[in-house]
Amino acid sequence: MTEQPMVRFDNVSKRYGTLTVLDGLNLEIARGEKVSIIGPSGSGKTTVLRMLMTLETINDGVIWVEGEPLTHMERNGKLVPADLAHIRKIRAKIGMVFQSFNLFPHMTAMQNCIEAPITVLGMKRADAEARAAELLDMVGLSDKKDHYPSQLSGGQQQRVAIARACAMRPKIMLFDEVTSALDPELVGEVLEVIRKLGREHDLTMLMVTHQMGFAKEFSDRVCFFHAGKICEQGPPGELFGTPKNERTRQFLHAVLEAG
Amino acid sequence: MGIRTLVAMLVIALVVIGALATQESYRVFMPGLLQGAVLTIEIAVLGSLLAIVMGVLAALARMYGPAPLRWLATVYVEIFRGTSALVQLFWLFFVLPQFGVTINAFVVAVLALGLNVGAYGSEVVRGAILSVARGQWEACTALNMSRPQMLRRIILPQAFVAMIPPWGNLFIELLKSTALVSLITLSDLAFKAQQMNQNTFKTIPIFTLVLLMYLAMSLVLTIGMRLLERRASIGLARGKAA
Numbered sequence: 001m002t003e004q005p006m007v008r009f010d011n012v013s014k015r016y017g018t019l020t021v022l023d024g025l026n027l028e029i030a031r032g033e034k035v036s037i038i039g040p041s042g043s044g045k046t047t048v049l050r051m052l053m054t055l056e057t058i059n060d061g062v063i064w065v066e067g068e069p070l071t072h073m074e075r076n077g078k079l080v081p082a083d084l085a086h087i088r089k090i091r092a093k094i095g096m097v098f099q100s101f102n103l104f105p106h107m108t109a110m111q112n113c114i115e116a117p118i119t120v121l122g123m124k125r126a127d128a129e130a131r132a133a134e135l136l137d138m139v140g141l142s143d144k145k146d147h148y149p150s151q152l153s154g155g156q157q158q159r160v161a162i163a164r165a166c167a168m169r170p171k172i173m174l175f176d177e178v179t180s181a182l183d184p185e186l187v188g189e190v191l192e193v194i195r196k197l198g199r200e201h202d203l204t205m206l207m208v209t210h211q212m213g214f215a216k217e218f219s220d221r222v223c224f225f226h227a228g229k230i231c232e233q234g235p236p237g238e239l240f241g242t243p244k245n246e247r248t249r250q251f252l253h254a255v256l257e258a259g
Numbered sequence: 260m261g262i263r264t265l266v267a268m269l270v271i272a273l274v275v276i277g278a279l280a281t282q283e284s285y286r287v288f289m290p291g292l293l294q295g296a297v298l299t300i301e302i303a304v305l306g307s308l309l310a311i312v313m314g315v316l317a318a319l320a321r322m323y324g325p326a327p328l329r330w331l332a333t334v335y336v337e338i339f340r341g342t343s344a345l346v347q348l349f350w351l352f353f354v355l356p357q358f359g360v361t362i363n364a365f366v367v368a369v370l371a372l373g374l375n376v377g378a379y380g381s382e383v384v385r386g387a388i389l390s391v392a393r394g395q396w397e398a399c400t401a402l403n404m405s406r407p408q409m410l411r412r413i414i415l416p417q418a419f420v421a422m423i424p425p426w427g428n429l430f431i432e433l434l435k436s437t438a439l440v441s442l443i444t445l446s447d448l449a450f451k452a453q454q455m456n457q458n459t460f461k462t463i464p465i466f467t468l469v470l471l472m473y474l475a476m477s478l479v480l481t482i483g484m485r486l487l488e489r490r491a492s493i494g495l496a497r498g499k500a501a
Contacts, residue, residue, distance in 0.1 A: 053401055054400065055400055088403055088405070094401075095401060098394060098398065101394075104398070106493070115413075120408065148493070164402070168403065
């Protein structure tokens with residue numbers, strides 16, 4: 001038997017009224033795999049991350065994490081929609097970094113990083129602070145730990161957000177267009193932190209990105225989304241080098257033209 | 260308007276009261292009016308505290324409570340917002356005793372004004388909670404926080420800053436509404452003024468002092484709220500993407 005996939009989308013659909021955002025998505029992500037999701041806006045790529053983070057409900061299908069259902073739970077041998085306690089148990093394995101950072105503005109960088117470890121994981125303050133200090137050091141912001149988000153640049157805020165997500169020790173990290181809100185000169189420092197995270201931690205990573213160069217260099221696999229479906233997927237060399245699908249070619253052509 | 264201007268106004272109001280009080284024609288009214296002012300302050304402070312408690316509870320119940328609580332909170336808010344404070348005072352003080360429930364006039368004053376302003380306050384609290392960016396809730400979810408943890412640690416502290424100015428309005432409103440309690444036998448500042456006026460017909464000194472006293476009280480309140488706002492918004496750059 002092969003190893004259990006870290007994440008499995010099993011025929012998952014998402015609709016808003018009559019608009020189908022995701023249409024019967026099937027996607028497996030292996031432990032430690034780095035997967036990039038690319039595609040035009042409105043193709044449902046961000047929705048994939050938001051469903052996995054349980055920020056969106058799903059209309060059909062089941063999402064599995066390490067062989068356990070996330071969106072559902074087993075009761076008398078049948079899968080029923082999960083209650084909050086079940087969702088929180090499984091969700092603990094997942095962390096997310098947002099396009100708009102979403103740091104807590106009334107807390108310093110350090111406080112942002114110790115809040116959930118203390119309140120959710122029940123860690124002792126001293127332990128949480130020690131761990132947060134390590135993470136802030138990893139993202140290169142040891143000297144900014146007592147700064148409030150409003151005193152930090154966008155790139156610095158996003159690096160704190162990455163440290164904050166890591167402080168919960170997730171197995172899966174979701175990155176939702178994490179450099180899209182940044183000034184161009186700040187993109188590099190954030191990508192560098194993600195590279196480091198990929199090298200030093202055994203994390204499964206799923207990212208939605210417009211940084212084609214980064215997706216190419218960093219990912220094990222790239223998925224091209226179009227109209228709520230995976231249109232094409234494969235190793236970055238193949239997908240960027242010899243795309244088979246016409247839509248993929250058009251998209252890559254348009255993006256590379258602009259970039 | 261800066262805090263400095265407010266403080267200057269307060270100092271001027273107090274100095275004018277002090278200067279007037281040096282004249283015999285004004286001084287005679289001071290002890291009685293100050294006595295009334297103390298009662299006014301007591302009712303305003305206790306009423307405000309009750310209003311805060313009721314406002315927060317009603318807002319949370321309406322937004323996140325189970326159906327019966329939600330229903331109860333809505334009934335409370337609509338009744339106390341939809342009828343006048345005067346009618347509420349009379350009801351509690353004159354009507355309830357007919358059903359065998361007699362409440363002390365001072366308690367009635369605090370209850371009626373606190374519940375009345377609390378009903379308005381619940382909408383202030385609700386609006387402030389809704390004004391917190393959606394991304395903040397999402398970040399809490401991504402950190403696997405529970406609903407109470409999100410509210411207590413992340414959402415309410417941010418909503419608190421947005422609540423301060425409208426609560427300041429409501430507190431001033433409540434302070435001025437305390438004049439109504441003179442109609443249920445309480446000797447507050449307004450009652451003392453009317454009483455002295457009826458006895459002496461010295462309308463100018465009495466109501467000049469009363470006006471300045473109410474103004475001084477509301478300025479103290481406004482300055483307090485400004486200081487609180489300044490303190491609470493540390494790190495928060497509202498209006499900017501956070």
